[in-house]
Amino acid sequence: MRSSRSVLAVALASALVLAACGGAGETPANSGAQKGEPAPGVTDTEVVIGTHQPLTGPAAPGYSRISVGAKAVYDYVNDSGGINGRKITYKVEDDGYNPTKTVEVVKKLVLQDKVFAIVGGLGTPTHSKVLDYLTGEGVPDVLVSSGALLWNSPEKHPNTFGYQLDYTREGKIQGQYIKDNFAGKKVGLLVQGDDVGTDTQKGLDQFIKDQIVERKTYDPANTDVTPQISALQAAGAEVVVCECIPAFMALTILTTLKIGYKPQLVVSSIGADPATLTGLVEQFAKQGGAQVSGGALLTGIIGTRYLPSVRGGDDAWTTFFKGIHDKYIPQEAFTDTLVYGMVQAYTFSQALKAAGKDLTRQKLLDAMSSGELKGPGLTPFAYGKDDHAGYTGALVFRIEADGSVKTLQEAKTTDTQTGEVKSYSEKRPTPEEVKLVG
Template identity: 65%
Template sequence: MRIHRAVRIWAVAVTGALVLAGCSGAGETPSGGSGNQPADSAPGVTDDTVVLGSHQPLTGPAAPGYSKISVAAQAMYRYINDNGGVNGRKIEYKVEDDAYNPTKTVEVVKKLVLEEQVFALVGGLGTPTHSKVLDYLNQEGVPDLLVSSGALMWDQPQKYPMTFGYQVDYLREGKIMGKYVKDSFAGKKVGLFFQGDDVGRDTQAGLDQFIKDQVVTRQPYDPANTDVTPQLLALKSSGAEVVVCACIPSFMALTLLTAAKIGFKPQFVSSSIGADPATLTALLQDFAKRSGATVSPDQLLAGFVGAGYLPRAALTDDPWVKFFKEIHDKYIPTEAFTDTLIFGMAQAYSVGQILKAAGRDLTRRKVVETLETTQLKGPGLVPFAYSKESHSGYTGAYLVRNNGNGTSSVVQQPMVTDRESGEVKPAGGDRVNPDQTGLLDK
């Protein structure tokens, strides 16, 4: 396989875009923030409409795969609207492209708030991007719902009362991956490869509760530098037999390519942010196509273990996957039906549940209070953590091995844990079906 040439040419092609996106760390927390509760106001709400907004990477280095999240969300909102809306209101969903550039994020979010007069921001994607508007949204009293990032900063109810996370946070996920590695690869040398910001720091904090004594090297990457060869060579020379990654999809794909180039064949374990096999397959194919190289994504992904907390597209018998597939087939049939598409639909469905529970008398304050006091049930295989004391999202994850032939196998059932030193335990509990949530009940 002419992988070396593929990596080199792809790195030149995307370095410029990544430099723009990597100007600030993904975990950089803005200072300030008033923490004031919002007035009982409802911009963006009419008798028959509620306007929601989001910033998404429709272009730029995070666009592969992630650009489809808003496409999937829009399909879900269309489905809800076609079935009567929520409490008599149709959802109007406005998406702005920030190209995964924090400076652009500030610009487009202010446009959504000041010009578009959105009622709430939903599913804003990315830690380096969303961290730049965290103070602003809370100062303006705009509900900041279901942030698409696992950073711990979203879970600060006293400082950021308007902000709620969505995906499992990196610390919890790190603990769950750490327990899996300890149980499955006892005594094996472990290398860590991670984004050099909150993504990596929080993930390591969780991993270290279980496998600190097994770790032989820790290698960070800078999103502005696409050459990860030095880190992969260091991982190889350390004798690491298992490599745990906390990488965005582009860097997870680049890691797999570079490992193959240098003849490094560890067991890879990935956090959920870089674990969607369909997204990785597309990236590997794209990198190869750009350089004229020949690679086999199935071979590169064989044995790859990734985390998740939503049902996978491959689970065709799952009632939620069936539901999402029906919506996909009706509204966006030309899109590939992937785990990333499921993320967008599931997140939008949860937004609908929040609006439903808030009732017809809709205000910004009421939405926040509703999310703090309502137990959302639905697509996820683990529960949410929402309460007055916690604005964290999903509380756990499962782990799946890619078999390299288009199939996968669960290697660790859904587990839950806390952000401290509590145990990692089976998720348990009942999981409702789509027709049991009451979202579209009249």
């Protein structure tokens, strides 16, 4: 019988295959419509929106369910009469987390499907390749599924708005927590080799630059992270911060087990969904014939999040989204990743409602900039005329042995510069107070 480490080595190799197969009078903001004509994708009864998502490829494990959660919310909205009398048609294109494919499918959505807006296009390396195109075409590009700072550039890209907590803010919150709770410990970084990693380090370095002993990047096209993890081990890193998408977070967990390395893992929100990670760790290991307990391997991992957790049963928003889940997609696991898509769709629907019956692209952008979009996140959006960043803060949690999550630090907010990381305690509005329909 093979040893557990050799079996895991085969599992990691098999995970490469799995990850590759898979399991973001008008001004130019109404480009494509002449004065007096409706915006593209809009009729009296329908508004057509589109997105590019990794339904296959290295980011598919976990992320492929985001659009499933979003569609459930749109189905709920449509069954309740739509927004301002219009049903939402949601077109999802698979780009495989491949930037070349992203360009192809986004142009299809704009030129062939004539969508009103691109909503939640996913990925830093992917969406960055269509940013200028969407700006030039005047297509609203809202709630981008990435925390890169690129999306917050109102002067250069007035149609683009972020959604999730940006990587620099998150890095600051993580950095301060590590400085306060792991003082003197050696820290290693494993980050994606693009703006994900660059922006994260801008935040971390404000607090723990002197503690960092090794920095390593990974390429989503190469699922062997053994060299990187081994280098962190060799450097003596006692705490490892992983700014990793779910598949690579799972690979990191299995790799540390394979080489006998036991650092304290600190995980960013993009890969910190316990349910998704548990499933991926067990699935990847099973591919190589290993039987592991994903829950046991996740015990003690520290993560950050800015949305309500599916483990927060007393949270009004969790209860609300669980009701939509049970009615429209009961066959799907109710995970934080699924809720990510649900919150995104709810937020877009809220902006669409605020844009009014006489819908134009500019009115949607005005609604996004109004500062009136609230809930369901744990902290507010940064949205305003001169700020297109998404959520502004997060809490810190730890995954417990029984699979629950324990809050270690309540939500804090900060900026993308050198401002203070400060506590945030304002009461969130309930679903009843931010009602879309009914």
